[in-house]
Amino acid sequence: DIQMTQSPSTLSASVGDRITITCRASESFSTWLAWYQQKPRKAPKLLIYKTSNLESGVPSRFSGSGSGTEFTLTISSLQPDDFATYYCQQYYSYPWTFGQGTKVEIK
């Protein structure tokens, strides 16, 4: 199974900050990686698919990059609506696996 490790687990930041979340895979795979945002008591929402493609309707301040075993999610200018938990997920091979999540908190 491909293990996904996110860092940091918690990130404290202010509105307007640029933040980066990293996701590392236990083995290399292509670009079949997605990022999701989840707010308390809500279902996850797809933000980015295939490493760097922005889902329709997602603000352009979100971006993704990476390949092989290291992937990143960047928010260029954090907005109040962005305080949430973010998960990476590989869908290259079964079982599909998620990172443990990164909680973005208000500093």
Place this chain on the structure above:
Amino acid sequence: EVQLLESGGGLAQPGGSLRLTCAGSGLNVNTYAMSWVRQSPGKGLEWVSYISAGGGSTSLADSVKGRFTVSRDKSKNTVYLHMNTLRDEDTGVYYCAKAADYYGLDVWGQGTTVTVSS
């Protein structure tokens, strides 16, 4: 509006069974591969199962293999997660999601809560 609607959650005893249902609204579930993902209280997301659009291909997480099965009923435009021999650690919110090979999990339901407790 495109929606997925889960139902069937509730309280079950250890060793018991539940059947979760996922139906589409504004979305023809029959034409898409579907997955179930769960989230234990206060924890992260765990992928549970996959079923192809035709229903002929399925995959399950090791943690539920031999206890859970996934199926679909084309006549009802629904996908099911049959949960047997339930354990305490199966407690959580279960989401169904549209599984697109290119996009990942691009449409999610609101979730249904399963509680396994004596």
